[in-house]
Amino acid sequence: MHELSLCRGMLQQVTRIAEAHHAIAINAIRLHIGPLAGVEVALLERAFPLVSRGTIAEHAALEVTRSVVTIYCRKCGNKCEPKRLLICNSCHNSVTQLLSGDEMRIENIVLKKRDQTGHVH
Amino acid sequence: MCTNCGCNGGKRYRVQGDGFSADHAPAGETVIVDVHRTLLFDNDQQAARNRQRLTKHNITAINLMSSPGSGKTTLLECTIDELLSRYHIAVIEGDLETENDARRIRAKGVEAVQITTGNACHLDATMVDSALQQLDLEQIDLLFIENVGNLVCPASFDLGQHRNVTLLSTTEGDDKPEKYPLIFRASDLLLISKIDLLPLLDEFDLQCATDSFASVAADTPLLPLSAKRGDGVAQWLAWLNDTHQHLQRSS
Numbered sequence: 618m619h620e621l622s623l624c625r626g627m628l629q630q631v632t633r634i635a636e637a638h639h640a641i642a643i644n645a646i647r648l649h650i651g652p653l654a655g656v657e658v659a660l661l662e663r664a665f666p667l668v669s670r671g672t673i674a675e676h677a678a679l680e681v682t683r684s685v686v687t688i689y690c691r692k693c694g695n696k697c698e699p700k701r702l703l704i705c706n707s708c709h710n711s712v713t714q715l716l717s718g719d720e721m722r723i724e725n726i727v728l729k730k731r732d733q734t735g736h737v738h
Numbered sequence: 739m740c741t742n743c744g745c746n747g748g749k750r751y752r753v754q755g756d757g758f759s760a761d762h763a764p765a766g767e768t769v770i771v772d773v774h775r776t777l778l779f780d781n782d783q784q785a786a787r788n789r790q791r792l793t794k795h796n797i798t799a800i801n802l803m804s805s806p807g808s809g810k811t812t813l814l815e816c817t818i819d820e821l822l823s824r825y826h827i828a829v830i831e832g833d834l835e836t837e838n839d840a841r842r843i844r845a846k847g848v849e850a851v852q853i854t855t856g857n858a859c860h861l862d863a864t865m866v867d868s869a870l871q872q873l874d875l876e877q878i879d880l881l882f883i884e885n886v887g888n889l890v891c892p893a894s895f896d897l898g899q900h901r902n903v904t905l906l907s908t909t910e911g912d913d914k915p916e917k918y919p920l921i922f923r924a925s926d927l928l929l930i931s932k933i934d935l936l937p938l939l940d941e942f943d944l945q946c947a948t949d950s951f952a953s954v955a956a957d958t959p960l961l962p963l964s965a966k967r968g969d970g971v972a973q974w975l976a977w978l979n980d981t982h983q984h985l986q987r988s989s
Contacts, residue, residue, distance in 0.1 A: 619860055619891035627777045634771055644768055648777070655894045655920045656777075702916060702953045703923075712956040719920070721894075723773040730767055 620660040623721070624668045631726050635673050640728035643677040647725050651684045651718035658683065677726075686718030781895055784863035788870065788898025793989050795875040798982040799883060801897055803921055804905035805914075806887030809931040809965060811839045813905065813974075814882055816965040818846045820975055825879040825982075830869045832861040832886045839884065849873060860891035863898055880982065889914065893921035900985055901926040908932045908939050912947035919954040927959050927977060934964040 627646070635643050650656050658681050665679050689696050690705035690713050697706040704711050776782065792799045802810045811831075818827055829850040831840045840852035851869040853861060866883060873881075883899060885892040904925040906914050909932060915922040922928065928951055936942065944962060951960055961977070963970030 619858075619894060622858065622860075622862065623777045623894075626780050630773070630775065630777075630779055634773065638769065638771060640769070653920055653923075655890060702919065704953060711953045715923075721777045723775055723777060725770050725772045725774075728769045728771060730769060 619655075620657055621664045621668065623656060624661060624664040627723060628668050628672060628674055630723065631677075632673055634726060635728055638728050639731050640673065641731045642729040643674040643726055644729050645678045645680055645727040646674065646723065647680045647682070647727075649682050649684050649720055649722045649724055651720045652686055653715070653719040654721040656721050682724070684717055684720060687716040688713040689716050778894065778896070781863045784867055785896035785898040788863055788866055789900070790898075791870065791875070792881065792898060792900070793985070795878065796986060796989065797875060797878050797881050798901075798978075798985050799881040799897075799899040800978070800981075801883045801885055801892075801899035801902050802905065803885045803889075803892045803902060803925075804887060804907070804931075805889050805910055808887070808905040808907035808910065810884050810887070810905055811842055813929070813931065813963075813965045814843060814884065815846055816971060817882075817975070817978070818843070818848050820971065821880070821978070822847065826877050827880045827882070828873050828878045830861075830866060830873075830881065830883045832865070832884060834858075834886065855886055859886055859888050860895050861885050861897055862895045866897045880978065889918040889921050893918075893924045901981055903927045903929060905929045905931045906947060906951075908935050908942045908944075910942075912942050912944070913950050915947070915951040915954050922951060922954050922958075925955060925958055927961065928955070929970075929974065930960065930962040932964060932966075933962045933969055934967040 631643055631646055650658055662679055669675050669677065685698050687696060688699050688703055690708060690710055692710040692712055693705060693708040695705055695707045700706055703713050703715065705713055804810055814829060821827060827848050829843045829848060831843065831850055831852045832855060833839060834855055837852045840850040843850035851872050853865050853869055883897055902925050904921055906928060908930065930944065930947055948960060961970050961973055963974055965971065
């Protein structure tokens with residue numbers, strides 16, 4: 618349910634960056650989202666057109682890469698993608714440290730540049 | 739090549755962060771700007787400002803999270819009864835609608851600011867910032883932020899609190915931690931509330947709840963508690979006291 622506010626926050630950020638770069642449009646927004654980020658990607662994708670309508674990001678493609686959960690086991694030192702919750706695959710201990718899987722990150726954005734006077738190509 | 743600036747047309751331009759200008763990219767070309775920031779960047783910035791402000795005033799801020807009806811307000815009432823002689827307490831109440839919880843707190847003689855979020859399922863750092871502006875921070879030692887009852891969304895939004903306390907009541911499923919790992923993982927303390935009801939509830943097994951919690955947050959302390967009957971309340975107050983003293987020493 619909070620995907621709408623996440624989407625608004627994202628749009629504010631990318632809009633600021635686009636303006637700082639004098640872009641005329643944002644062509645793409647590339648995200649990395651982990652399974653433990655608490656983000657439902659389908660809801661985020663549905664929220665995006667509503668939030669971006671009439672903005673510089675209106676026609677941007679939202680490209681989501683889903684990352685995986687990886688943990689480091691503090692008992693046996695194993696690094697793995699856990700089969701169950703955050704439990705180590707080799708020693709089945711739950712005292713583990715999350716290495717990835719909770720990120721909701723804007724990797725990069727693709728901007729379309731404004732025509733600049735004086736530039737001859 | 740661009741005759742003005744020498745930049746190379748025909749390829750994509752990649753620049754770092756938003757501090758650098760990509761103006762040299764030819765018109766109509768695209769530029770990739772690396773961002774590497776969380777979607778919650780703006781909220782996190784505001785939360786950091788809130789935390790700084792609270793710390794400057796020697797306030798310990800506790801964010802209380804749980805499902806609706808797990809006993810957050812009852813816990814606060816009990817905590818206020820026990821601690822009001824020692825600490826200046828204030829409460830920020832988050833709810834979709836009504837001032838009911840804030841009224842219950844005010845009846846205890848404690849200042850309470852109600853945030854009604856309307857449709858929003860969680861508090862965010864900006865809402866807390868505006869609530870802080872309504873409080874006299876000079877007069878507060880302990881600030882409780884009672885988040886909107888919800889086990890999903892509040893976990894993602896830093897408010898500027900110093901500690902997260904999550905309640906899991908015995909009237910809920912004992913496998914909640916595994917179902918909602920995010921919020922339980924974000925906790926600094928888990929309170930199993932309403933344990934006075936345990937004899938009536940066959941479905942809730944305290945050991946199962948403990949195991950379920952350990953599988954997502956193995957290092958985090960857990961305390962069974964009944965705000966009504968008083969079990970675990972002394973340990974809860976001791977935890978609050980230790981946390982406050984610890985933060986005072988480190989600030």
